[in-house]
Amino acid sequence: MLKIGDFSKLSRISIRMLRHYDEIGLLMPKNIDTFTAYRYYAEDQLPMAARIVALKDMGFSLSTITEILKSYENPQALAEYLAVKQSEVQAEAEETKRRLLLLDTAIKRLRKDETAMNYNVTVKTFPERYVASVRKVIPTYDQEGTLWSILMTETASLGMQLADNCNSLAMFHDDGYKETDVDVEVQMTVKGRYKNTENVVFKTEPAVQIASATYKGSYDQLTAVNQAVASWVQDNGYEFDGMMFCIYHVSPAQTQNPNDYVTEVCYSVKKK
Known part of the structure; x- marks a missing residue:
């Protein structure tokens, strides 16, 4: 003993x-x-x-x-336990690798630009949604309001119900920035089913993986936010996989003070 x-x-x-x-x-x-x-x-x-x-x-x-x-x-039972644990450890390793990459790229961005963390970027899935949509080529980006005016005017008589946690967003269909004749679509998530009007189309949009940054303030910051998201996508092993769009959490429809706007800049992405 x-x-x-x-x-x-x-x-x-x-x-x-x-x-x-x-x-x-x-x-x-x-x-x-x-x-x-x-x-x-x-x-x-x-x-x-x-x-x-x-x-x-x-x-x-x-x-x-x-x-x-x-x-x-029982070797078979033991092997099953070990296989489950192996899968868990592999998943943890991948998560650790992802976090290390996030930390590494954040450190590098801060060393290049002290304002790099002003706009925090996250990857998430924007869920499937049923929307009222207006898409047109308009002279310039700052005339987006005409699309919203069409949407609200043509749906006023439909008794349209907004979805819970309604999202209002603008999608930009051109491959890059354009000075004139820009292809823009505005959408509002709604519940129920409705018939199309002259310019408003009702449709279901699929879920999409996005990299996004949410900021408060005027639209003058959009260029800086776009640069922050684009740099993050490049640095963290993602690539663009579709169009860019903005979600207007607080917009001119809710406040006339640009400092109170809350905008989420989104890019469709996929892992490289």
Whole structure:
């Protein structure tokens, strides 16, 4: 028989943890002296201790280790436990890799430009939505308001209901920036079903993965925000996969103070 200190040295498990394993029924001593309360372990418990250490090193929790040890002599059952843990560790590794890349690119951007973190970029899925849409070629971007006027005028008699958490957005269909004759579409998410009008089309838009940055203030910041999102996309292993659009969380329809506007600049993206 081995005293707890000797068993601790041989098993590479601390005395404190051996006592804890005893309390939870994971690895109990073969004998406890009734007078001194000393714990004694048998040499044939060392393989079990080694299994516990190996499973802990693989990342299993003590509760899971308890379950695994019940079927440890069954290679197939053990392989299934290990395969599940392998998938979890691989997913964690990918997440860690992603976070390291985010940190690395953020540090590099800050070293180049101290204002780089003024606009924080995130990747998310913009969900499928049913929208009222108006799309036209207009003279310049600052005349986007004419599209909104058409949308609101032509739907005024429809009793149109806005969707919960309604999004109002403008999509820019041209491949790049244009000085004139720009292809712009405005959309408003609605619920229910409606017939198209002369210029308003009702349709379901698919979900799309986007990189976006939300900022507060006037539209004068749009160029800077566009640059921030574009740089983030390039630095973090994504590529553009569709058009750019803006979601107007707080727009001139809600306030006349440009400092109170809240705009989300979005780019459709995919992983390289």
